[in-house]
Amino acid sequence: MADEDGEQTRRADVRDTYDRIATHFASTREYAWPEVEAFVGEHTDHSADGVGLDLGCGNCRHAELLADAGLESVLGVDVSRGLLETGRDRATDRGFDVALCQADAASLPLAADSVAVGVYVATLHHLPTRETRVASLDELARVLAPGARALVSAWSTAHDRFDETDGFDTTVEWTLPGGTTVDRFYHIYAPEEFERDLLESNLEIREWELSSGNCYATVAGSSE
Numbered sequence: 379m380a381d382e383d384g385e386q387t388r389r390a391d392v393r394d395t396y397d398r399i400a401t402h403f404a405s406t407r408e409y410a411w412p413e414v415e416a417f418v419g420e421h422t423d424h425s426a427d428g429v430g431l432d433l434g435c436g437n438c439r440h441a442e443l444l445a446d447a448g449l450e451s452v453l454g455v456d457v458s459r460g461l462l463e464t465g466r467d468r469a470t471d472r473g474f475d476v477a478l479c480q481a482d483a484a485s486l487p488l489a490a491d492s493v494a495v496g497v498y499v500a501t502l503h504h505l506p507t508r509e510t511r512v513a514s515l516d517e518l519a520r521v522l523a524p525g526a527r528a529l530v531s532a533w534s535t536a537h538d539r540f541d542e543t544d545g546f547d548t549t550v551e552w553t554l555p556g557g558t559t560v561d562r563f564y565h566i567y568a569p570e571e572f573e574r575d576l577l578e579s580n581l582e583i584r585e586w587e588l589s590s591g592n593c594y595a596t597v598a599g600s601s602e
């Protein structure tokens with residue numbers, strides 16, 4: 379019980395951290411990652427049906443890509459209400475449609491087999507335990523429809539800012555205007571550890587690569 383309470387506290391700390399820095403953080407996240415652009419371009423077209431999911435959507439820069447791809451609807455999910463508010467503002471300013479939902483990545487309020495295309499980037503590494511990270515991958519597998527694909531990414535030890543070769547937990551400072559620093563939790567994946575967690579989950583790996591210090595995997599759901 380104590381371990382469970384401790385994990386819930388750590389997950390709440392991650393949420394509270396991003397609520398605190400949401401506005402400034404979102405202002406520095408203007409553009410979609412090229413790897414996500416390439417994935418969305420490959421796995422959607424302008425006649426695509428179904429739901430696009432941006433899991434850990436932040437300010438919805440990647441939800442915007444999904445919306446522009448012509449999907450039937452797009453859902454942005456994030457644990458931080460503050461970040462969801464920045465996503466709502468972006469959607470209003472730029473004129474794209476996205477439904478927003480506050481939820482934990484390890485417990486999604488979505489029906490099984492309901493997602494046609496998923497993007498789950500720069501979020502997995504903020505979950506504080508391996509059990510929770512694998513649970514979140516299982517949830518992604520559950521909601522992906524047969525034939526659907528998702529892109530999963532996480533920071534890795536291949537990044538030039540790290541000297542370690544094994545996966546490890548750390549904090550990375552965020553500096554707010556005025557100089558206040560806020561610690562953000564990260565689990566930095568060793569590339570082989572990232573692959574192992576994906577294999578441990580109910581996802582099926584279709585492709586994976588290292589790019590700019592991040593691990594990326596294109597995955598399919600367990601119902602395929």
